Amino acid sequence: MSDLQTPPGDIAARVRRLVEAFVETDLIRVRVERDGERIEIGRPPMRQDHAQVAEAVALAAEPVPVRDVDVVKADLVGIFRLSRPAPVEGDLLEGDRELAYVEALGIRNPVRSRGAGRIAAILCKDGDAVDYGRPLFELDRG
Amino acid sequence: MLIANRGEIALRINRACQELGVKTVAIFSEADRESLHVRQADEAFCVGPGPVARSYLNIPNIISTALVTGCDAIHPGYGFMAENARFASICADHGIVFIGPKPEVIAAMGDKATAKRVMKEAGVATTPGTDILSSVDEARKAAGKIGYPVLIKATAGGGGKGMRVVEKPEDLERSFHGASSEAEASFKDGRVYMEKLIRDPRHIEVQVLADEFGNVVHLGERDCSVQKPSHQKLIEEAPAPALSDKARRALHEMAIKACKHVKYSNAGTLEFLADGDNVYFMEMNTRIQVEHPVTEMVYSVDLVKEQIRIASGEKLGYVQSDLALRGHAIECRINAEDASNNFAPEAGTLTKVVFPGGPGIRVDTHVFSGAQVPPYYDSMIAKIVAFGATRDAAIARMERALRETVIEGVHTTIDECLVILATPEFRAGNYNIGFLPRLLETQAADAALAAAAMTA
Secondary structure (H helix, E strand, O other), X not given: OOOOOOOOOOHHHHHHHHHHHHHOOOOOEEEEEEOOEEEEEEOOOOHHHHHHHHHHHHHHOXXXXXXXXXXXXXXXXXXXXXXXXXXXXXXXXXXXXXXXXEEXXXXXXXXXXXXXXXXXXXXXXXXXXXXXXXXXXEEEOO | OEEOOOHHHHHHHHHHHHHHOOOOEEEEEHHHOOOHHXXXXXXXXXXXXXXXXXXXXXXXXXXXXXXHOOOOEEEOOOOOOOOOHHHHHHHHHOOOEEOOOOHHHHHHHHOHHHHHHHHHHOOOOEOOEOOOOOXXXXXXXXXXXXXXXXXXXXXXXXXXXXXXEEOOHHHHHHHHHHHHHHHHHHHOOOOEEEEEOOOOOEEEEEEEEEOOOOOEEEEEEEEEEEEOOOOOEEEEEEOOOOOOHHHHHHHHHHHHHHHHHOOOOEEEEEEEEEEOOEEEEEEEEOOOOOOHHHXXXXXXXXXXXXXXXXXXXXXXXXXXXXXXXXXXXXEEEEEOEEHHHOOEEOOEEOOEEEOOOOOOEEEEEOOOOOOEEOOOOOOEXXXXXXXXXXXXXXXXHHHHHHHHOEEEOOOOOHHHHHHHHHOHHHHHOOOOOOHHHHHHHHHHHHHHHHHHHHHO
């Protein structure tokens, strides 16, 4: 990175520079804080990477507490269906719960929350065709 | 239509579809998210992570993609699902047209011993050999009759696995067990058969097209004898430069007879070993081949479009006498490989890519400046094809095109192709499958001498 002379006000250029450096790493999330300004970039974590995400988030956590947001992704190709009763954004989950299923070749493949949290966002509509790795839910683990 | 492949062949199929007005769905692995075939298709679905077993060979996700996107056909390209009879019948079970021959034909041709037996029935010349051998004793008797050297081959084999050359009787037992146990480990099928070893043959193959109504035509032959020591092809040309007209005609007739006998449909290739003018059937590939462009150039056909037309139930609409060969075409495979290190594949970022152009040049590729070469897949990154009115004109064009090509970031086979094209053997069309391995040995010896001279 040669453009260290970027004016401090040029946020777009700094974000771009940070992204360029980030893509060459294996990191899941990077946050830079300076003069009250915060830039945070990350890859949507796979569920199995949860421990790694937690670690990365923990490292980045000082001094501002960070929300632990987990993205639940599709692990196969099919039609996305919300389970009944249909979850809505804002729902509090007390533990592991089936949120939806992906219907593929006539089989219902459940999508579970894998623990407690709050549904921050539902990223697909009932009936959408989803592919491998498609983000389905954003869960705020608090 | 769903394109169940990646790389240049996925683009090639997409191009044919666009020209036919057929909407396409690409599939891709996470490693190929930024690939050109993903961008050029009408829709694209990720079917799994980088390793092929979880993405391009992931049958449930591929079929599910076809179903949720409403595809009515799947083109498998080459490799991956192309010669998988089970996949072809799963497609049929889901009401999806598999672009290729019927599953039974794929299965029969995929089993080398069966394919050979069927071809023999059709009156096609095959190398002297046996059916499946049940014991070493049986093998010993057969070898005595055929005459050493012989080849022991696994019926499920491929890529040189489960194959042994036996030069003399005392090596037979060890080779028999070696081939069988290697095949058992690699293919879960240890059955082997025996063939006469033909030393340094030429590899000549015939392109065929057959519709579902029994009409069959051939589109001439290709010579694919420039092969790496691993038996992978590097340079192919059409027509074959050293074959008498009589042998050429006999070869074409055999190919047609074979297709009619097995009720073949769609595009296919019959591979033969040629020892002078004696040709022997080796195997049949029930798919489009990497080197199909050389045939397209000299016959002015679009083989992929023909595949799609045939699969949709159309008749060929032309007969053999409508097809005429014009000129000569050569293909060089540009692989991300280090030719000076046993063609070891390389992965990485292609920092700069410039492809050739101009009269008579065709480039089939999926790479561009900045593209990634993932470590999971075949190392071929481009095919450069040169057409000329004569063989000499095609060679001159190919040399010019290779010199125009710039690929930085990985080693490529460009320089080795230039060396081959300049040899007197290639110029004269006088080469066989032993040619490139011998050339490489000479090059290695020369390099060692040069290094010794430097330190002396």
